[in-house]
Amino acid sequence: MVGDVGVGSDHPVSVQSMTTTKTADVNATLQQIAELTASGCQIVRVAVPDTDDAEALPVIARKSQIPVIADIHFQPRYVFAAIDAGCAAVRVNPGNIKKFDDKVGEIARAAKGAGIPIRIGVNAGSLDKRLLAKYGKATPEALVESALWECSLFEEHDFRDIKISVKHNDPVVMVRAYELLAAQCEYPLHLGVTEAGPAFQGTIKSAVAFGALLSQGIGDTIRVSLSAPPAEEVKVGNQILESLNLRQRGLEIVSCPSCGRAQVDVYKLADEVTAGLEGMEVPLRVAVMGCVVNGPGEAREADLGVASGNGKGQIFVKGEVVKTVPESQIVETLIEEAMRIAGEQVDDGVASGPPVVTVS
């Protein structure tokens, strides 16, 4: 357990992110945690580079709505401060904590006393020098050996409440590392492509790597690392899990790429429908199709859809044409119907809470 979030075994895969504020700035950090929570983040990590940051942990751990993991580099004493502060877990990077191996016994006792797990977070950029010398670079084997070596030190002290990550910026290396790790241990695994890049590139790298691993049943928590606001990471993480059917899908827009047969501006229509339904929190598949060739087929398969042509849109609900409207009324009609279907889902108990829709 990381706080009240189950990790590993049959627990659903959870989404993590990390704050970008100075942790010592308690208000800013709590504000960002609240934003992350609202965007669907389930576990949050905060950096603890200085004494001021360590001192802020008790308040942050107490007031955060989601479990807080303290991320410790360099100074082992902050591990103990984080445990005393009531953090839900501590992440240590053995490659860059001074004399870490000598401290493992003490850390294991403190964590066991507090009943919290430790994440051993091995990172390609800060791999243990001994393994770097042995393998020449951060190979999958080197990452795995580093992680399992540290686990063995904790195991010597009868501590097994461990989660592991072996992050690398190259999805191919990262996937191989996690595959090797999963074959050699039963600890829960936290997935991440580290330093994945700006939003577009990082999203693709993370989706490819997580998809490859999660579809094999490897991975228990995920963090999408983007050079972008952390709420974006959470959005991408949730979307990856939905795409893999590892959590219930929310709003899904099925829109065609358009082609020479299109009789409407599909991009504009898809954007307007997406914007109009933004914030809808019930599972709903909406098809936006540009013509009457493939359009009706796709629109029929969705909960709601439109097939456009000749300045009109045929509106489908659950496979039936319910009405035909002029092109100018397609977006508003889809939003109205979406609201109605979402309301029915709530009444039927398929979804919880009222549908929330903002009309652009």
Ligand code: SF4
């Ligand atoms: S639905 Fe029609 S317009 Fe859209 S890609 Fe298919 S054939 Fe082209």
